[in-house]
Amino acid sequence: MKAVVYEGPNKVSVKDVPDARIERPTDVLVRITATNICGSDLHMYEGRTDFEQGRWFGHENMGEVIEVGGAVQKVVVGDRVVLPFNVACGYCKNCERGLTNYCMTAQPVKEWAGAAYGFADMGPWAGGQAELLRVPWGDFNCLRLGEDADERSSDYVMLADIFPTGYHATEMAGVSPGDQTVIYGAGPVGLMAALSATIRGASKVMVVDRHPDRLRLAESIGAIAIDDSKVDPVDAVLEETMGLGADNGCECVGYQAHDPQGVEHPNETLNRLVRSVRFTGTIGTVGVFIPQDPGAHDELAKEGQIAFDFGLHWFKGQRMGTGQAPVKRYNRQLRDLIAAGKATPSFIVSHELPLDDAPDAYEHFDNRDDGWTKVVLRPGDSS
Structure with a gap:
C-alpha cells in the first residue's frame, strides 16, 4: 500500500x-x-x-x-x-x-x-x-x-x-450559554473551538491570530477576529468585555507559539490567557506541550518547562484544564x-x-x- x-x-x-x-x-x-x-x-x-x-x-x-x-x-x-x-x-x-x-x-x-x-x-x-x-x-x-x-x-x-478537540477545549473552559469566550489560535483546532463555543451558546467569541485567511474563517461563523500583529490582544479582549476579561478562554496553539516576527515564545498564549480571562474564570488548554523540546530556543523550554505567570493565575482564582481530548x-x-x-x-x-x-x-x-x-x-x- x-x-x-x-x-x-x-x-x-x-x-x-x-x-x-x-x-x-x-x-x-x-x-x-x-x-x-x-x-x-x-x-x-x-x-x-x-x-x-x-x-x-x-x-x-x-x-x-x-x-x-x-x-x-x-x-x-x-x-x-x-x-x-x-x-x-x-x-x-x-x-x-x-x-x-x-x-x-x-x-x-x-x-x-x-x-x-x-x-x-x-x-x-x-x-x-x-x-x-x-x-x-x-x-x-x-x-x-x-x-x-x-x-x-x-x-x-x-x-x-479536531472537532472533538476543539469541543474539549470549551468543555474544560466551562463555556456556557451567554458566556464571552476568547480563543488563542485560529488554526483548525482553534476554529473548531470557536464553532464549539458557538454551539454551546457563547454570546461573544473572540479569536486571536494573525493570519488573514484564518481570521476570515473565524468571522464567517460570527466570531470577532483579533489580529495580534496589529493590536495588543489582551487590550482588545478587555475592550470587548468592559474591562473585566472574558468568562473563559481556550489555548489552541501549543509550545510552538511565536510572535509576529517568528520568534518562539512557548509561554505567550498561556500568559495572555491569564491576563485576558476574568477573575475566577476558566481556561482549557489543548495546544500541544511536551515534556522535552531539544529544538527550543531557551533552556527552560528544552526541558519542557515554561515561565508561566502562576502568581497572577493564582491571584485571579482561575482554573485550568489541560491535555489531549x-x-x-x-x-x-x-x-x-x-x-x-x-x-x-x-x-x-x-x-x-x-x-x-x-x-x-x-x-x-x-x-x-x-x-x-x-x-x-x-x-x-x-x-
Whole structure:
C-alpha cells in the first residue's frame, strides 16, 4: 500500500510500505477514504520530536471497513467509520472512566498512558495517511456513520480529532450559554473551538491570530477576529468585555507559539490567557506541550518547562484544564449535530488532494501559506 513516510526534518514522501492487515481477532481493517494533515503532524514533520524515520503519519482517519477479525461483533464489512485519534482498549482503568485519551493498554511504556495512530511517543500504531489502516479493538474504536457518510465525508472526518478537540477545549473552559469566550489560535483546532463555543451558546467569541485567511474563517461563523500583529490582544479582549476579561478562554496553539516576527515564545498564549480571562474564570488548554523540546530556543523550554505567570493565575482564582481530548466522549453527539445540519466543520477545508500530493501539501501547510487552512488527503484519488 502507499503511505506518507517521514524521511527526516521537513521531508516526507509517498512510498510503498507493507499492507496493513488483521493481526488480532479484535482488529478491523479500514480502506482509508479521507485522512487529514493535522497541525500536530507538523511538530513531527519539522523534526521537533523523536518520530522515527520510515514510519508514516496520520491520526485523523475515516474510511470503509473491508475486513474484520473473528472476535468483532458490531462492526461489519461495508461500514463507513471514522476513527478517534486515540487508540484505546476500552477496558483499562482510564478507559472505564471515559479517559480514552490516556489508555494504559495501548501505550506500551508502562509508566506512560495514551496512544495514537502515527504519532511520536504514543505507541507503535501505524498512521492512516495511507491506503489501509489496522484498527485495534475495532468494536470500541470505530464510530459508524450513516448513509450520508460519503457525501459529507469532509465534515465527518473532522470527528477523528479536531472537532472533538476543539469541543474539549470549551468543555474544560466551562463555556456556557451567554458566556464571552476568547480563543488563542485560529488554526483548525482553534476554529473548531470557536464553532464549539458557538454551539454551546457563547454570546461573544473572540479569536486571536494573525493570519488573514484564518481570521476570515473565524468571522464567517460570527466570531470577532483579533489580529495580534496589529493590536495588543489582551487590550482588545478587555475592550470587548468592559474591562473585566472574558468568562473563559481556550489555548489552541501549543509550545510552538511565536510572535509576529517568528520568534518562539512557548509561554505567550498561556500568559495572555491569564491576563485576558476574568477573575475566577476558566481556561482549557489543548495546544500541544511536551515534556522535552531539544529544538527550543531557551533552556527552560528544552526541558519542557515554561515561565508561566502562576502568581497572577493564582491571584485571579482561575482554573485550568489541560491535555489531549478523549474523542469518544464527544464524537457521537458531534456526529449527530453534523447529520442534523447543525454543524458543518468542513468550513475550514481549503484543499482536498490525492495522497500523492502530500509532500507539497505538507510544505504549504507548514509554511502557513495563505489559503492553506486545512488539507484532506484522499487515497485512491488521482491528481
